[in-house]
Amino acid sequence: MSEGEIIARILHRAGDIAAADWDACAGRANPFAAHAFVTALEDSGSVSARAGWQPVHLVVDGAAGRPAAILPGYLKSHSQGEYVFDHSWADAWARAGQSYYPKLQHSSPFTPATGPRLLGDPALAPVLIAASEALVRQNGFSGAHATFLTPDDRARFEAAGWMPRHDVQYHWFNEGFAGFDDFLAALASRKRKVLKRERAEALAAVDGIDWLTGADLTEAAWDAFWAFYQDTGSRKWGRPYLTRNFFSLLSERMADRVLLVMARKAGRWVAGALNFIGEDALYGRNWGCSEDIPFLHFEVCYHQAIDFAAQRGLARVEAGAQGQHKLARGYRPVATTSAHFISDLRFRAAVADFLTRERPAVLGEAEALEAYLPFRAM
Structure with a gap:
């Protein structure tokens, strides 16, 4: 041709x-x-x-x-x-x-x-x-x-x-924020109170949330996330697209461009979100959990992404397809x-x-x- x-x-x-x-x-x-x-x-x-x-x-x-x-x-x-x-x-x-x-x-x-x-x-x-x-x-x-x-x-x-x-997606834009608290200060009072309450409830239900990137992306972490991904994929699409080996290859080939946000409870991971790091953006991709915890999805997928992007000085977060619920969390229609x-x-x-x-x-x-x-x- x-x-x-x-x-x-x-x-x-x-x-x-x-x-x-x-x-x-x-x-x-x-x-x-x-x-x-x-x-x-x-x-x-x-x-x-x-x-x-x-x-x-x-x-x-x-x-x-x-x-x-x-x-x-x-x-x-x-x-x-x-x-x-x-x-x-x-x-x-x-x-x-x-x-x-x-x-x-x-x-x-x-x-x-x-x-x-x-x-x-x-x-x-x-x-x-x-x-x-x-x-x-x-x-x-x-x-x-x-x-x-x-x-x-x-x-x-x-x-x-x-x-x-x-089509329409929802992206968060960094307007000079240094962290999540700076972002919260830009919200209307009533909306800010709602998000703070959601965050408090989600974080109180787990022991902590880890940001895993680079050498912290162990096979144990991928095994846990793979289980989350399988569950979400089976419920949403009928068949997950990505094989288990794909995640191992990410660690081998581009670990510094991957962010895995993982929630811990009682010594094990119970939820996680996969993100990719660009030069000026964080891209949210997949989410899954082994336990349904109120507001944890919003925390792991959206609030933690905002905090990471703000601290890294990234210009925006692209949170994937669909989801008008992202509006209430500061993600703008694009x-x-x-x-x-x-x-x-x-x-x-x-x-x-x-x-x-x-x-x-x-x-x-x-x-x-x-x-x-x-x-x-x-």
Whole structure:
């Protein structure tokens, strides 16, 4: 696949590229774009053709033969683990007698966090996008989808004619806070009292909460968190996506970019939340527990994340998909963007019409939700 004389090749294993070469394209800002994270998913079997996430990475090599630009991609046989929901599109295309799957997905698997998709030289972004479209057309896929885009990548996909779609997440922003108490002081009195009461009840029910990162991420800690993850995954999705070995590989390959918040009670861990540390953000990912304790979910997932981010001087916390309950804890509604390429012109027109009608409703909701934030009036 090529644009002019520049050719993009297909790579089925991120591990076939040296970590230094991949990361030279990905940069350091976002942990989910890192070679360590992508290969941990693949090497652990969390991402595979069998799991419905077959790696199909598009690579453009530079003059020295090393990768100059990369568009990570996955051939999908379902729409699970994406957090941008297109099941209605799949159903509509099936009712028209067509097959929606397989489709091409450009995202970080199981990770609803904004991050770079077009890695490396921005001048080569049009080549990568054209290669994605060519892959769709040549193989008869229904389309390609790039989700949770940065503003720069959004502009590049839209310039190529991909259709934008918006959703709403909840992010906490650090307005010069040094810790959780500074954040509390910015809240309206009534809201502050509610959060303080919640925190007091949750913390009184456990013996302590640990921040585990780097060498503190032991196999015993992962065993405990794995049990939490299995329980949550089984109840929410029917099948947890990540294998146990994935978490061990995180310790081997990127322990300094992982934060595990674990609650202790009677000599054992009873709840935990997995976070990833970026250059300017903390990304909340998975939560689980072995004992239901009132308000402990809010404490471990949201309040501890705020405290950690504030103490580290991070600009924001991205707390994952969905959850209007985050508003009361100071997480602001933020519009996220994906971009979609549909091969069939008739189907593309139908999706475009749907997106035109959906967009003002989503953006209007994000604006309306601002009224429910707990901050003092300025």
